[in-house]
Amino acid sequence: MVNTMADNFANNxxxxxxxxxxxxxxxxHTFEELDRIETDEGxxxxxxxxxxxxxxxxxxxxxLIILSVVEDEDGxxxxxxxxxxxxxxxxxxxxxxxxxxxxxxxxx
Numbered sequence: 001m002v003n004t005m006a007d008n009f010a011n012n013x014x015x016x017x018x019x020x021x022x023x024x025x026x027x028x029h030t031f032e033e034l035d036r037i038e039t040d041e042g043x044x045x046x047x048x049x050x051x052x053x054x055x056x057x058x059x060x061x062x063x064l065i066i067l068s069v070v071e072d073e074d075g076x077x078x079x080x081x082x083x084x085x086x087x088x089x090x091x092x093x094x095x096x097x098x099x100x101x102x103x104x105x106x107x108x
Contacts, residue, residue, distance in 0.1 A: 043069040
């Protein structure tokens, strides 16, 4: 039997996957992984920032962070911004469709 993220929410067994990313300036950022997909264009991940302070949570705009998952020749995994705006919009729409049943998504 395969458990989906929806099953975990329904059973109150949700344990978020936490991803730590170090940016080009060496600053560490923590995110909750919401979903990942693979298309003909590549592999992608949808993240939400994780904050330590309640005030930071209130200031957040709630936008998904969507990144491309890239593996180099040595097997190292990197998360990179999606530079192509058309591809970014397409992948963003796919994630929104997949996640709208679990989260309240404002389509602005």
